[in-house]
Amino acid sequence: MMRFSIMVGLVIASSMARAGDNLPYSPSADVPDYVATMTVQPLVGPTHTRIVTHHGGWVRVEEMQATTYGNPAKQISVTFRGDSQTGYSPVSISRETSTSYERIRGVIETGQTQTHDSERCDVREIQRRDPDRSEPGLKWLSCVTADGIEIATEVFVNGSPFRQSTLVKLERRPVSAEEVALPAKLLDVAQWLHFDDQPAATGVKQPPDFAMRMQWKGAVRVMRRHDPWIYDEAAYPDGRRYLSIRNARTGQELSFRAAKGGAFENLFLCQKCQPGDMLSILHGRDAVPKSMGHTDSVLGEPCEWFDMAPRTADVNHSQCLTPDRIPLEIGIGGAWAPREEFVADEIQRRDLKPEEILPPADVLTRSNWDIPG
Known part of the structure; x- marks a missing residue:
């Protein structure tokens, strides 16, 4: 195909x-x-x-x-x-x-x-x-x-x-x-991300919460899971920042990017993303991970490598997942950028609070976007 x-x-x-x-x-x-x-x-x-x-x-x-x-x-x-x-x-x-x-x-x-x-x-x-x-x-x-x-x-x-x-x-x-004039509540996080408890479907095992830190060539990546929410933030030595907060069950998503030097560049907010939206494509929401047939060990924990986007060209995205679906290694790159290899150096399996999934305050500060009000 x-x-x-x-x-x-x-x-x-x-x-x-x-x-x-x-x-x-x-x-x-x-x-x-x-x-x-x-x-x-x-x-x-x-x-x-x-x-x-x-x-x-x-x-x-x-x-x-x-x-x-x-x-x-x-x-x-x-x-x-x-x-x-x-x-x-x-x-x-x-x-x-x-x-x-x-x-x-x-x-x-x-x-x-x-x-x-x-x-x-x-x-x-x-x-x-x-x-x-x-x-x-x-x-x-x-x-x-x-x-x-x-x-x-x-x-x-x-x-x-x-x-x-x-x-x-x-x-x-x-x-x-x-x-x-822009809406007064444009950057009110409560308008976009709703953390009401939404139980998983009957018979579906809920994955455990976790908080994890990863590193790659001076860049630090922080991931948190409070099912069905995923928080994923990366900060680079040159000032670049990337943030993704998403709920695959409801379609709520927030994505943020800062350029070199830390200048704010893009923010995307979605109450209910639909199939075909840019974030949905990039996150491979509809892709089914495919086992790559080999395993690894990080922090003393075994993990298995999966191709996270097996039917996409130009994107090389693989993760080494534990049995409870925690990515201890993440490799991603493609035609547009060199491959990055983030490896976990700290992981905690613990119950997270919804506020730990909220974006940093500066991301939703109007003055940082040159927006009045």
Whole structure:
């Protein structure tokens, strides 16, 4: 059977997000209040409407089943995606840093002008990739009015049109702060992670709680299990941090990433993740581990090696599991990164309290994400 490539999915998803350009490009923070209604024509999918509302440097972008709040000057966006029928509404917070792969690296004045709905604009090329690398990729064009309002965009993939948006109506009118304000309880952990007791299905043996520390080349990884919750956090010497908190039974998930130097980069919150969500794919929720046919011993405990993603290409993820399913060794890598080999150096089997599964306070502090309020 053909193996599914996780990295292909990741690249496409990332490109789509960038091509969608959730935040309008703005050459300055000094842009007047406005509401712009645009028509979006993607290469794949239906033509649809995009509404951008701006006030005081912050925008609200409504497009299909997603609403994005953000600050173009600070390159931070908060996207809510939902389904009105299921109530499924994950939130993704993205903050561009100096190491972000597709951050804005430069802007080129093309010298071209366009007119949309009687509004004149100048075309600029937004450079998001390293200009010294010859790899094919995405090209972003933004058409901006004299007072800094983006009224048209074009995105090309390897030179071919991928997506374009054009102005239908532009209103320069007062916009209230409330129209672009993020929800007050956006980062209230109680809204996302519910620790009510949920007994395992009848006849299913509940795995024991544990707290464990692992190390690899100066990096420290902490794992805790309070079934059905798993807490997994890694901190690296260069300041990078990764955190995952998930409940496979209910679909609740939180994922956090900090870049080199410790700058906060991404936060994903999901009340009920669905099959196909990025975190579900990465965690291999639907994958059935396959025995690799050999054993090991760590801290005097025997463990058996399993391939945790046996039907995925580009990902090499294996774990050495004890009989009660505790990973004493974790190896993971792939086409996008060298393999890491974390090995347990401390483990405790004990009853954990729900608060031991909560994220560190700084992860949900609004000021660390440049979010007001």
